[in-house]
Amino acid sequence: MTPEISWLDDPETFRVNQLPAHSDHRIYQTEAEVQAQQSSLVQSLDGTWQFKFAKNPSERPVGFWQPDYDRSSFDTITVPGHIELAGYGQIKYINTTYPWEGKIYRRPAYALSADDKGEGMFSQGEDNTVGAYVTTFSLNRSLQGKHIVVQFDGVEQAMYLWLNGHFVGYAEDSFSQSEFDLTPYLKDGENLMAVEVFKRSTAAFIEDQDMFRFSGIFRSVRLVGQPLLHVRDMKLRPNVDSDLKTGDFNLELALSRETGEDGSVAVEVTDAEGQIIYSTQKTVNDHFEVDHETIPNIHLWQHTDPYLYHLKITVMDEQGDTLEIVPFDFGFRRFEMKDKIMTLNGKRLVINGVNRHEWDSKRGRSVTMADMKADLATFKANNINAVRTCHYPDQIDWYYLCDHTGVYMMAENNLESHGTWQKMGAVEPSYNVPGSVTQWREAVLDRARSNYEAFKNHTAILFWSLGNESYAGDDIAAMNAFYKDHDDTRLVHYEGVCRNRVYEDRISDMESMMYDPPKAIEEYLTNDPKKPFIDCEFMHDMGNSLGGMSSYDALLDKFPMYQGGFIWDFIDQALEVKDEVTGQTVLRYGGDFDDRHSDYEFSADGLMFADRTPKPALQEVKYYYGKHIN
């Protein structure tokens, strides 16, 4: 297949040769590796790569992926990281308007007319910077002879991949993992991997999040050596009977059997004390299922007691030798809507939540495990029980950590298109995408699918969220339907339907508003509401703020259908730089990089300052959230 740069302009081309999304389970070769959380089946490609920056597509080094290309003029860059923070490309912050505001006139393809294909809009975009990345690797011995895939956890915003001069595939969706099969192109010894990253593609219209606008390979890259028998996908459904005591354990595995291998799969579930509560072993087929296995006297999972069971799947070959082990910790919990009130384990759920952008003042959105652990420690210390992954899927580790810490998750898709319908604060959807534009539907459905398939096994996720501030139309209704078709153990959230009420019976299980004043919420709740209410964003903590939380708190006691909300937001987005005058380390924001049009300091709305020191307002959050711990 020949890669086409025109894919950047086409909303209907967003994944080429990508492997289907699947559960985010991890594989290990031995029990010792599981204990050490260090898999010999995984080979990291993080580190120093060769790099060449181009200001726009016409200046890019065409053909750099060929093994014999002269790359002597290439620099180096650290992966993962943002191209802009490595000193290439201008740093920019903007909220709703598109980053090309005032510089380039663009309308999304097909939004105003079925004839408007947007040809050349990004592939010839003068603002479309390009990063050419190259690395070499030799397979670790433990991966040799296996089926080799490469996983990119996050590349913003469109990437083309080559191995040893062969085109492998193309991906958009900056915040979902993109996985490609490398096996056909691998060779013994050194392999040459090349990635061409474009800052913009049609994805730009639906990745208009209120954040610094970066590009590059900003999350980890790894090779995975899959054994000839391999758990490709796992669907875990640890349901709870209405008696809140009896577990209903369901497990489906989709297995890859490279050459029709035979073997067996053993499944074992242990409780937190290590007692085996369920085990089974079966000869492999393509499909493996544990169907409605009753487990009595289960220990429920919830924020105050995030009790986890341990699932271990062992895949063995014909001789009974272990090929791979899949460990996965999960909890039993029952989340449902009862009498228009969302209940967890039979009790009304109260969300004491925060919106959390991934942020590190030195590294941007390329956050570290230390950042994540620090954030959860802050959650715990301040009675924060829930997080909305605004407005994209987070790093995979975050979902595991939330399972373990008992943080309820609203797992949001990578979707935000407010620049297409909200202009200078007014609702003006004249060229909204995705809207009901058919050419944009598959792209957003794919984002829903990627989010669901990757994270469907995480106990912490109570809500799927369709995205943020993207108005409402048939395409978002299709995303809602996707989740409804695939998951009856969680609820679907989407705020934007409140801007287009025509869809209110087809989108979102709850009434969700942002920044509604307490009086407006009270009015909704006293007028025979259809759905329970949550604030997907409230208490805008920009600068010195967070006054008046008592008025929201009062609603909790007055209205059972008021179920709390997510404070906007957890951490200021600002960047540490050296002050050009004093040389001191200082924090900078939009407009400080000569970037215009900008929304300046509007990204600083956190309970934490950008350097992760707490803002004074946190003691107020701790107090009010502490009144309703559940």
Add this chain to the structure above:
Amino acid sequence: MASTSTKQVQIIYGDATLGLRGDDFGYIFSYEQGGLESLVQHGKEWLYRAPKPTFWRATTDNDRGNGFSVDSAMWLGTDMFLKCTSAAVAVNGQPIPLPISPENNKYSNHEFADYVTITFTYETLTVPATTVTAAYTVNGSGEIRVAVDYHGKQGLPQLPALGLRFIMPTPATQFTYDGLSGETYPDRMAGAVPGTYTVDGLPVTKYLIPEECGMHMATKQVTVTRNQTLNNADRSDAPFSLTFEQDEAPFAFSCLPYTAEELENATHYEELPAPRRTVLTVFGAVRGVGGIDSWGADVEEQYHISAEEDHHFGFKIQGV
């Protein structure tokens, strides 16, 4: 007003000032400066400029978003350029003609009283204008009772703040207060824990844009400690302190190295000048910070400060 001190305060009827002295204290009220020009206890000067009523707070993001600073902008000019229009003196509660020359030629270097009150009247630069008075009553132990009265006027926009601002010559090394934990505002103080707290240095809360910060509501007393003066003959670095305490009711205060205008002017923390002073402001009324959103929602009404109503507050500066 009854004086609890058995000592008397000495009065120096100067030509430009009213001096009040006692054991280990000396205060100078200036008719020219329109306020308390010098506050010396144990030989240490506590004032850099005469304290004045203050009306402005450095715009918060919420204030900016809802246009509050625009609507109330005339208070910024008043805060910067407030003028003193008159001074009045009472001895042992009895008003006397303003004791400037030649009226003061009848006094001596041995004038004493149980207590003396000097009241300064300030006229705001608002349209319409109104007045604020600050009255200082000093007794023989050097205790100063301060009473501030703001006179409400129909048609004036809401006040960003109302306080009396003391600018001290050098930065405090610490302050200790008996009040609430953390930074608090009328609409953000439920989570605070009452207690006695010591704050080292003069931290400015590092909001990304420097803005109103460092408020401490419901305070019973605050003691500011410094260890340097600007007096060239004073080379000591031993700490010395001054205590402000509640009189009628607890008060709010902030203790920062900057005025509201200095904070207002900076777009980044690093643009703030090197800390050189201590700005201790005792507030009689504090506007809430709000939080519903940052682009239009107002602070809830009960946390506004009406400029159309009278406001009174008082506190004491401890004597020696």
